Amino acid sequence: MSIMGDDLINFSSVLKMSYNFLAGREFLKRKKFREKKKLISVSLPFSDLAYAAGAIPVFPIRMQIFDINRYLIAMNSATSFFGWSTVVKFLGFVKQFDTMKIADNIIGEVIKSLNIKYNEMYDLGVENGISSDFCYGIKALFGMHVTKGKNVDASLNFTIRCSAYNKYLESLKVFVPNQIWVETPPRDIGNAVEIVQGNILNAISELENITGNIVTDNSLKKQFRFRNQIIRYYKTILYEISDSDFYPCNPATFAEILSLLSISFQDYNSDVMRYLDNISQLVKEMRERIRKGIGMDVSKMPKIFFTPMFGGWEPKIHEFIYEFGGRALYADWDVMGFLQEIDISNDPIEGYARSLLYTATRGFGCDNNILTDSYLKIAKKLKADGIVFNQLFGCHSITNCYSMLKEKTRRFEIPTTVINFNKIGENVEQVKTRLGAFMEMFK
Amino acid sequence: MDDLELLTDYSDYLRKKKEEGKKIVAFMAHDNVPEELIDAVGFVPLRMIFAGNDNLMNESQSLNYLPASTCSFAQTCIGLFSLKPNVYKFLDMVDYFIVSNHCISDICTSEIITKYFFIPRLNCYSSYTQSENALKYFKLELLDFKKQLEIVSGKEISNEKIIESIKKYNLLKSKLVEVNDLIINGKEKLKIFQKAILYGPDSLSELENIIEKYKNQGSQKNHNSKDLLFTGCSIFIGDYLIDLIEDGGGNIVFFDTWIGWNYFSQYIEDIDINSNKEPLDLLVLRFKNNIYGDHTIPNFLENKIAYIKQYIDDYKQETGKKLGVINHIIKFCDHISIFQSILKKKLQEKEIQVLNLERDYSKATRGQLSTRIEAFLEMM
Numbered sequence: 001m002s003i004m005g006d007d008l009i010n011f012s013s014v015l016k017m018s019y020n021f022l023a024g025r026e027f028l029k030r031k032k033f034r035e036k037k038k039l040i041s042v043s044l045p046f047s048d049l050a051y052a053a054g055a056i057p058v059f060p061i062r063m064q065i066f067d068i069n070r071y072l073i074a075m076n077s078a079t080s081f082f083g084w085s086t087v088v089k090f091l092g093f094v095k096q097f098d099t100m101k102i103a104d105n106i107i108g109e110v111i112k113s114l115n116i117k118y119n120e121m122y123d124l125g126v127e128n129g130i131s132s133d134f135c136y137g138i139k140a141l142f143g144m145h146v147t148k149g150k151n152v153d154a155s156l157n158f159t160i161r162c163s164a165y166n167k168y169l170e171s172l173k174v175f176v177p178n179q180i181w182v183e184t185p186p187r188d189i190g191n192a193v194e195i196v197q198g199n200i201l202n203a204i205s206e207l208e209n210i211t212g213n214i215v216t217d218n219s220l221k222k223q224f225r226f227r228n229q230i231i232r233y234y235k236t237i238l239y240e241i242s243d244s245d246f247y248p249c250n251p252a253t254f255a256e257i258l259s260l261l262s263i264s265f266q267d268y269n270s271d272v273m274r275y276l277d278n279i280s281q282l283v284k285e286m287r288e289r290i291r292k293g294i295g296m297d298v299s300k301m302p303k304i305f306f307t308p309m310f311g312g313w314e315p316k317i318h319e320f321i322y323e324f325g326g327r328a329l330y331a332d333w334d335v336m337g338f339l340q341e342i343d344i345s346n347d348p349i350e351g352y353a354r355s356l357l358y359t360a361t362r363g364f365g366c367d368n369n370i371l372t373d374s375y376l377k378i379a380k381k382l383k384a385d386g387i388v389f390n391q392l393f394g395c396h397s398i399t400n401c402y403s404m405l406k407e408k409t410r411r412f413e414i415p416t417t418v419i420n421f422n423k424i425g426e427n428v429e430q431v432k433t434r435l436g437a438f439m440e441m442f443k
Numbered sequence: 444m445d446d447l448e449l450l451t452d453y454s455d456y457l458r459k460k461k462e463e464g465k466k467i468v469a470f471m472a473h474d475n476v477p478e479e480l481i482d483a484v485g486f487v488p489l490r491m492i493f494a495g496n497d498n499l500m501n502e503s504q505s506l507n508y509l510p511a512s513t514c515s516f517a518q519t520c521i522g523l524f525s526l527k528p529n530v531y532k533f534l535d536m537v538d539y540f541i542v543s544n545h546c547i548s549d550i551c552t553s554e555i556i557t558k559y560f561f562i563p564r565l566n567c568y569s570s571y572t573q574s575e576n577a578l579k580y581f582k583l584e585l586l587d588f589k590k591q592l593e594i595v596s597g598k599e600i601s602n603e604k605i606i607e608s609i610k611k612y613n614l615l616k617s618k619l620v621e622v623n624d625l626i627i628n629g630k631e632k633l634k635i636f637q638k639a640i641l642y643g644p645d646s647l648s649e650l651e652n653i654i655e656k657y658k659n660q661g662s663q664k665n666h667n668s669k670d671l672l673f674t675g676c677s678i679f680i681g682d683y684l685i686d687l688i689e690d691g692g693g694n695i696v697f698f699d700t701w702i703g704w705n706y707f708s709q710y711i712e713d714i715d716i717n718s719n720k721e722p723l724d725l726l727v728l729r730f731k732n733n734i735y736g737d738h739t740i741p742n743f744l745e746n747k748i749a750y751i752k753q754y755i756d757d758y759k760q761e762t763g764k765k766l767g768v769i770n771h772i773i774k775f776c777d778h779i780s781i782f783q784s785i786l787k788k789k790l791q792e793k794e795i796q797v798l799n800l801e802r803d804y805s806k807a808t809r810g811q812l813s814t815r816i817e818a819f820l821e822m823m
């Protein structure tokens with residue numbers, strides 16, 4: 001049983017999100033075969049155009065079969081009769097007696113099976129020809145398409161500054177011949193916005209051909225409005241709730257929720273309205289628990305901004321940080337500029353183009369100077385007491401700038417350390433020792 | 444001419460250029476940076492085509508600007524500016540360094556060189572695809588780059604000057620095509636390409652003499668050697684790889700790399716030059732036609748495979764000999780490394796023998812490389 005299990009069991013929104021994430025396969029099969037929807041592979045939070053076109057975006061790991069399916073299926077059946085909150089209450093009730101391990105298994109397995117699956121995908125990627133020199137994320141993403149790429153109708157590809165990522169997208173042609181590209185230029189010069197608008201329009205037209213639907217300003221605005229609302233809730237959790245002295249759960253659970261949000265934000269678990277419901281309920285549940293005094297006083301626990309994690313990270317990190325008296329925070333999508341609301345007051349395509357350009361030029365940045373500024377900006381916004389920088393083996397883009405970042409954090413007197421990551425479960429003890437030494441600074 | 448002599452002479456050449464008041468603009472050796480604009484403003488383009496020495500690579504790793512899992516070429520470029528061994532002292536003369544986005548390591552390395560070695564920075568990025576919109580964006584970058592050059596030089600770059608430079612570089616590339624057609628051994632050819640890329644159009648008269656000399660001498664090739672097409676990452680000045688290949692009994696007849704065909708194939712047709720197009724549009728057109736360059740997506744791999752297959756078929760028809768392929772992968776190179784297994788598989792399906800030769804510049808790997816090359820050549 002993970003330390004988070006006890007806490008998570010009381011969050012029906014988190015259970016729902018976990019369920020929706022892991023039970024994606026059945027959901028997607030239904031959408032594809034019964035409802036004749038088109039599945040579009042996406043990675044990074046670039047799913048909005050697919051939604052606007054009436055397609056189903058999918059972060060490809062969700063097409064996999066997860067080991068815990070039998071529990072989830074049982075739980076899902078129960079929820080269809082009794083509703084989520086009743087089932088959650090029942091699980092909480094069962095938990096008190098600790099005679100059944102069902103509840104433990106559900107939560108423990110959700111967390112564990114996701115990590116196991118990620119590692120499986122990594123191995124599959126390497127077995128199928130991705131050089132082991134590439135980062136965890138690219139190897140795993142490639143692996144995700146090896147077996148399930150054939151199930152999607154197209155891949156929606158957005159260029160970013162990382163050449164390995166762009167080339168990885170090209171390499172997907174082997175599994176997903178139908179590729180839709182949206183190029184975002186590296187710099188916002190001249191009429192770059194108009195150029196991106198043109199690229200978006202081309203992608204929309206390709207999506208229309210695939211789905212047979214027409215994308216209108218209204219369908220775009222509707223989707224962007226959902227996205228903006230999700231972003232507002234996401235930011236409430238990141239900057240309001242994470243800043244409070246009292247957490248609605250223990251900080252390791254809180255970090256676990258942030259990691260779940262980070263992964264699921266890429267495709268909104270293939271159902272944006274459901275995701276919006278869940279995240280709004282999550283905020284509500286968190287506030288309710290804080291109001292009732294359910295949770296933990298974290299006022300003496302330093303806030304540790306752990307970044308970046310979306311390309312692969314050791315999921316035990318937040319447990320270690322908690323063990324050493326701190327609270328881990330994950331906020332990658334804001335670093336990379338994805339938590340900027342899209343302006344829908346006028347032309348939604350222009351609004352989206354501007355948001356993509358913001359991501360490219362102010363988030364990821366066209367060089368490491370801008371990227372390190374982004375890390376620092378979010379560290380300040382989170383009021384972080386320290387930064388743990390996650391240097392991915394084989395990453396040449398977003399994690400290779402530690403020396404520059406350290407130089408800047410010194411100026412702002414934010415203690416910073418770096419840990420190396422290659423694969424989940426590797427060098428865990430070494431990481432723990434390093435974190436232990438780092439956390440000593442806050443005592 | 445060995446590398447030491449070449450670099451010493453090049454140092455003198457740059458010094459003279461500096462004495463003439465010219466500025467030196469360095470950039471990492473990749474395509475899409477328009478050297479014609481640099482030339483047109485009266486500056487000297489300096490392509491960083493020096494790598495192969497493990498001291499330089501290790502120096503960068505010890506400085507820790509970038510993690511060890513960064514490509515050896517990029518590491519070497521940093522090492523060059525940090526250590527500046529005597530033979531590379533000419534790097535002290537660099538006035539500007541271009542930050543470009545051929546790959547992410549190009550961005551990061553160039554940025555580090557400008558920041559930590561205090562060399563003023565110029566930006567020249569390029570689009571990732573070759574769509575109509577990508578071409579429009581590339582034009583914006585060219586305009587911006589031109590403007591930056593005009594600001595630092597204090598003079599306007601006229602269209603006539605750009606056309607003149609385009610013609611000069613076109614001529615250089617056409618001469619390199621002629622060199623490519625000479626029947627001489629691969630090492631000799633590579634040296635000529637490397638020198639020509641360093642000196643640019645100033646090497647034209649020497650190239651003409653070389654072409655004349657070899658044409659008169661006839662075939663200079665060892666007919667017992669195994670013929671090879673060399674693709675992937677370039678062989679830079681200071682690298683011993685070509686020696687290993689030739690010592691093992693191989694001969695590269697075609698360099699399908701940046702130092703080689705990928706450079707000199709990028710000429711602009713006379714018909715386009717004479718079509719009254721704006722000179723920057725000619726450079727955009729060249730970018731559009733550069734379909735075999737590894738920077739662009741999403742059709743690089745299929746174009747590359749089709750081209751290699753065609754070349755090998757034509758070669759067999761002309762000479763009756765088959766051609767093996769060495770795919771040179773500098774460790775951690777995003778562009779070449781990611782496709783290594785797909786490229787090999789696809790070419791093998793077409794009954795083409797391929798050796799994926801992955802390496803960094805460590806001396807320690809020399810023996811291993813040699814064994815692998817020899818085994819491959821034997822198999823051929």
